[in-house]
Amino acid sequence: MSQRIIVRAVELVGSGAGGKGSTDILIADGVIAELGSRLSDAKATVIDADGLIALPGLVDLHTHLREPGFERSETVLSGSRAAAIGGFTAVHAMANTNPVADTVSVVEHVMSLGDSAGYVTVRPVGAVTVGLGGVRLAEIGAMARSRAKVRVFSDDGKCVSDAQLMRRALEYVATFGGVVAQHAQEPRLTEGAQMNEGRVSGELGLEGWPSVAEEAIIARDVLLAEFVGARLHVCHVSTAGSVDVVRWAKARGIPVTAEVTPHHLLLTEELASGYDANFKVNPPLRRSEDVAALRAGLADGTIDVIATDHAPHPQEVKDCAWADAAFGMVGLESALSVVQAALVDTEVLAWTDIARVLSSMPARIGHVEGYDRGIAAGAPAELTLVDPAARRDFEVGDLRGESVNSPFVGLRLPGRVMATIHAGNPTVLDGELVAAERVAAAATKSEGRGRG
Numbered sequence: 001m002s003q004r005i006i007v008r009a010v011e012l013v014g015s016g017a018g019g020k021g022s023t024d025i026l027i028a029d030g031v032i033a034e035l036g037s038r039l040s041d042a043k044a045t046v047i048d049a050d051g052l053i054a055l056p057g058l059v060d061l062h063t064h065l066r067e068p069g070f071e072r073s074e075t076v077l078s079g080s081r082a083a084a085i086g087g088f089t090a091v092h093a094m095a096n097t098n099p100v101a102d103t104v105s106v107v108e109h110v111m112s113l114g115d116s117a118g119y120v121t122v123r124p125v126g127a128v129t130v131g132l133g134g135v136r137l138a139e140i141g142a143m144a145r146s147r148a149k150v151r152v153f154s155d156d157g158k159c160v161s162d163a164q165l166m167r168r169a170l171e172y173v174a175t176f177g178g179v180v181a182q183h184a185q186e187p188r189l190t191e192g193a194q195m196n197e198g199r200v201s202g203e204l205g206l207e208g209w210p211s212v213a214e215e216a217i218i219a220r221d222v223l224l225a226e227f228v229g230a231r232l233h234v235c236h237v238s239t240a241g242s243v244d245v246v247r248w249a250k251a252r253g254i255p256v257t258a259e260v261t262p263h264h265l266l267l268t269e270e271l272a273s274g275y276d277a278n279f280k281v282n283p284p285l286r287r288s289e290d291v292a293a294l295r296a297g298l299a300d301g302t303i304d305v306i307a308t309d310h311a312p313h314p315q316e317v318k319d320c321a322w323a324d325a326a327f328g329m330v331g332l333e334s335a336l337s338v339v340q341a342a343l344v345d346t347e348v349l350a351w352t353d354i355a356r357v358l359s360s361m362p363a364r365i366g367h368v369e370g371y372d373r374g375i376a377a378g379a380p381a382e383l384t385l386v387d388p389a390a391r392r393d394f395e396v397g398d399l400r401g402e403s404v405n406s407p408f409v410g411l412r413l414p415g416r417v418m419a420t421i422h423a424g425n426p427t428v429l430d431g432e433l434v435a436a437e438r439v440a441a442a443a444t445k446s447e448g449r450g451r452g
Contacts, residue, residue, distance in 0.1 A: 003027070003044075003045055003424065003425055003426070003442070004026075004027065004028045004041055004043050004044040004045070005025075005026070005027040005028075005044055005045050005046075005047060005381075005421070005424070005426070006024055006025070006026050006027075006039055006040075006041055006044045006045070006046045006047070007024065007025040007027070007047045007049050007054065007383070007385065007419075007421075008024050008046055008047065008048050008049055008050070009022050009023075009024065009048070009049055009050045010022065010023065010024075010025060010049035010050075010052050010053065010054045010385060011052070011053045011054065012035075012053075012054050012375050013053050013054060013055050013056075013351045013352055013354075013355050013375070023035050023036060023037060024036055024037060024038065024039040025039075025054065025375070025383070026039050026041060026044065027044075027381040027383075027421065027424050028041075028044075028424070029424065030380065030381055030423050030424035030425075031378060031379065031380055031381055031424065032375065032376065032377055032378065032379050032380075032381050033377065034377055035375075035376070035377055047385070047419055047426075047429070049385055049418075049419070051387060051389065052385045052386060052387050052418055052419075053351060053385070053386050053388055054375055054383055054384070054385055054386075055087070055351070055354065055355050055358070055359060055383070055384040055385075055386060056355055056359040056360065056371055056374050056375055056382060056383065056384070057087070057088070057089030057090065057359060057371070057382030057383055057384055057420070057421070057422065058086070058087045058088040058089060058090075058335075058336065058358045058359055058384055059088065059089070059090045059091070059358070059359050059362040059363045059366065059368055059371060060083065060088050060090070060091040060092060060307055060308050060310070060332065060335075060362065061092050061152070061181070061233075061259055061305055061307040061362045061365060061366050062092060062094065062156070062181075062235060062236070062259060062261075062307035062308060062309045062310075063079065063083065063091040063092060063093055063094065063308060063309075063310045063332065064079075064093075064094050064096065064309075064310055064311045064312065064328070065079040065080075065091070065093040065094075065097075065110070065122070066079070066097060066312060067079075067097060067110070067113060068097050068098060068099065068106070068109065068110075069097045069098025069099065070097065070098060071402075072314050072402065073312045073313055073314055073402060073403050074312040074401050074402045074403060075113075075402065076093070076110065076113035076114050076117055076122060077113070077116075077117040077119075077436070078400070078401045078402045079091070079093075079310070079312070079332070079401055080114060080117040080118075080119035080120045080122065081117075081119055081400045081401070081433055081436075082310070082330070082332040082333050082399065082400045082401035083119065083120045083310075083332045084119040084120055084420050084422070084427040084428050084433060085332075085333050085398075085400045085417065085420070085428055085433055086332040086333045086334070086335050086336060086417060087335075087336050087384035087386065087417040087420050087428075088120055088332060088335075088384075088420070089120055089121065089382040089383075089384070089420060089421075089422040089423075089427075090120055090121040090122075090123065090363065090366075090368050090371075090382070091120050091121070091122060091123070091332075092123045092124075092125050092152055092366050093110050093114070093122055093123070093124050093125060094125050094154060094156045094157075095124075095125050095126055095127040095132070095153075095154060095155070095156070096127075096132060096155075096156060096157045096158075097110070100127050100130075100131050100132055100138075101124055101125065101126055101127055102126065102127035102129070102130050102131060102132075102138035102139060102143075103138070103139050103142070103143070104139060104142050104143055104146040104148075106124075107124035107126055107143050107146060107148040107150055108124075108146055108147050108148050110122065110124040110148075111123070111124050111147070111148045115443065116440065116443070117436075117439070117440065117443070118422075118425075118427075118439040118440045118441075118442060118443025118444075119422065119427045119433075119439055120422060120427070121368065121422070121423075123148075123150075123152070123366060123367075123368060124143075124148050124150055125150070125152045125153065125154050125156070125181070126138060126139075126140060126143040126144075126150040126152070126153045126154075127153065127154070127155055128140070128153045128154060128155045128160050128165075128169045128180060129155055129160065129165065129169075132155045132157070132158050134155065134158060134160060134161060134162055134165065135165075136165075137165065137168060137169060137172065138153075140153055140169070140172050140173065140178075141172065141175075141176075144173075144176050144178060149367070150178075151176075151177070151178045151179065151366065151367040152178065152179055152181055152233070152365070152366055152367075153169065153173060153178060153179070153180050153181065154180065154181035154182070154183065154235065155183060156181065156183045156235055157183060157282070158183060159182065159183050159184060159185040159186065159187060159217060160180070160182060160183075161186065161187055161217070163220060163224065166180070166182070166220075166221060166224055167224050167227075167228060170224055170225055170228045170230035170232065171228045171230060173230055173231065174228060174229055174230035174231070177231075177367075178231070179230075179231040179232065179233045179257075179365060180230070180231070180232055180233065181233040181234075181235050182217065182218075182221055182232065182233070182234055182235060183235050183236075184214045184215075184217035184218045184221070184234055184235065184237075184242070184283075185213055185214060185217065185282070185283065186212075186213040186214075186216050186217050189210055189212065189213035189216070190209050190210075190213045192207045193207050193208060193209035193213075193284075194206040194207045194208075194209070194280070194284075194322065194323060195207075195208065195209060195269060195272045195280070195284045195285070196208065196209055196211070196269040196284045196285060196286050196287065197209050197210040197211070198269065198287060200269045200270060200272060200273065201269075201272075203273075204272060204273065204275075206272070206322065206323070209283070209284050211238075211239040211240075211241055211242075211286070211290075212241070214237075214238060214239055214241075214242050214283055215239060215241040215242050215245055218234055218237075218242055218245045218246065219245050221234070222245065222246070222249035222254050222256050223254075225249075225254055225255060225256055226249075226252070226253075226254040229255075230255070231255045231256075231257070232254075232255065232256045232257075233256070233257045233258070233259070233365060234246060234256065234257070234258040234259070235259060235307075235309070236259060236260065236261050236264065236283055236307070236309050237258045237259065237260050237264075237294065237297070237303060238260075238261075238264050238283040238284070238285075238286050238290060238294070239283075239286055239290050239293075240289055240290050240292075240293035240294075242258075243293045243294060243296070243297040243302055243303065244293075246258045246297070246302050246303070247297070247300075247302040250302060257304040257305070257361075257365050258297075258302070258303045258304055258305075259303065259304065259305045259306065259307040259362075260294050260297070260298065260303050260305075260306055260307075261306070261307060261308060261309045261331065262306060262308065262331060262334070262335045262338035262339050262342065263281065263285070263329060263331065263338065263407065264283075264285065264286065264290075264291065264294055265291060265294055265295060265298075265306075265338070265339070265342040265343065266291070266338050266341060266342040267279065267285050267291075267407065268285055268286065268287060268288050268291060269284065269285045269286055269287060271285060271407070272284075272285065272322070275321075275322045276407070277318045277319070277320065277322050277325030277326075277405075278318060278329055278405050278406060278407040278409075279329075279407050280322060280325050280326075280327055280328075281309075281311075281327055281328055281329050282327035282328065295342065295343065295346075295348050296348075298343070298348070298349065298353075298357060299348055299349060299353075303357075304357065304361050304365065305357050305358070305361045305362040305365065306335070306339060306357050306358050306362075307362065308331035308332055308335050309328070309331065310330055310331045310332045310401075311327070311328025311329060311330065311331075311405075312328070312330050312401055312402060312403030312405065313326045313328055313403055313405050314403060315403075315404065315405070318405045328405070329405055329406060329407050330399060330401060330403055330404070330405055330406050331406070332401070333398055333399050333400060333401075333406075334394060334398070334406060334408045334413065335358075336354075336358070336384075336386065336415060336417060337392075337394070337408075337413035337414055337415045337416070338408065338413065339354060339358065340354075340388065340413075340414045340415040341413060341414050344388070345414055351388075355374065359371055360372055360374065370382065380423070380424075381421055381423065381424040382421065382422060382423070383419075383420070383421040384417060384419075384420055384421075385417070385418050385419040385420070385421075386415055386416070386417055386418065387415065387416050387418050388414070388415050390414070390415055390416040391412060391413070391414055392412070392413060392416060393410070393411070393412050393413075394406075394408045394409060394410070394411050394412070394413045395409060395410070396409055400433065416431060417431065418430060418431050419431075423442075423443070425439070425442035425443075427439055
């Protein structure tokens, strides 16, 4: 059984909280048992949360955990620890592993690794095509029927560029209420591309990545989704034009959702000028005008969720010439602080909006049950306690995964996750990870909680 916990004098945030206000939260048997003032329980551990806000546990729709096959970059355990320290209680593990997560055996293996780690709920994302090869469909139906109950399918890192294959994938997932998450990148328009195409790429002499390469795929796919009546999710939207296409599609009633990363909400293409490959990412950092459009898209509901696209790499494939460096950056540990800097402190979104785009909506899209209730009696005890007044110099020591390719190291960031509670058990306390042995033991006793 999970612990009995009283979270004392915390400010509630979330749709189920009935508005803001300081209160106590009693957790028992993995659920929120009671909300109120001056709650008492002789058997409960007390967490003093005065000055903290409580968010529903964060859910990431887009995480690269690298295992199996690329354990030097990350493992399910190390990535789960990174997620917990960042306030996440559920993550979706992308399929570009080795072997690729295109069969029942691989997705069930990834889920089992997550269950054993215990820090977060790990939901495997199934590949759309065999080996991410873009030639024939993977075992979509079998993965959906498996113990892992896969509902999100993506070849992320590679676009499903064949229109007929994308149509068939959409038709297939529509039969069981799944979703195809598309990496929108027209390959013929981005051959050799290194960064956003524009003034800065011209000055640096780097091959440009045109915005239309993203926008054209999104336009095609929303029309396909409308034609077959299937759900489409657009990964890591990065341009103002993409926001416009998604906004048009939603106005037309097409069942499309979209995500944006924290780094695309804060960083711009000018950062490539120093040739620091930690800023090399797919899709690339764009113009300041794109950043403004992405923030506005979140504010008006065009973009549904924030997802990290956490992409760990060994140091040698980042500490090299820009053209030779791998695309991607880690983001789980810094996500909430970057979101606060980009959106909350600039008054683009309130904390209640953050609960929606980082918890309830990604959980709904990814079929993780229980998060729609927010922080309410009877809801699963998935909580993130944040100190919004904290300010810290983000350092390598704040990263808890196997890789350190973060562009935020050395920056002063707002906010800090002080506690994370998953399935009624703390995974982070006082800003530090709970010992792996304690988390794994609690996970064993609470096996099966939080899975949709």
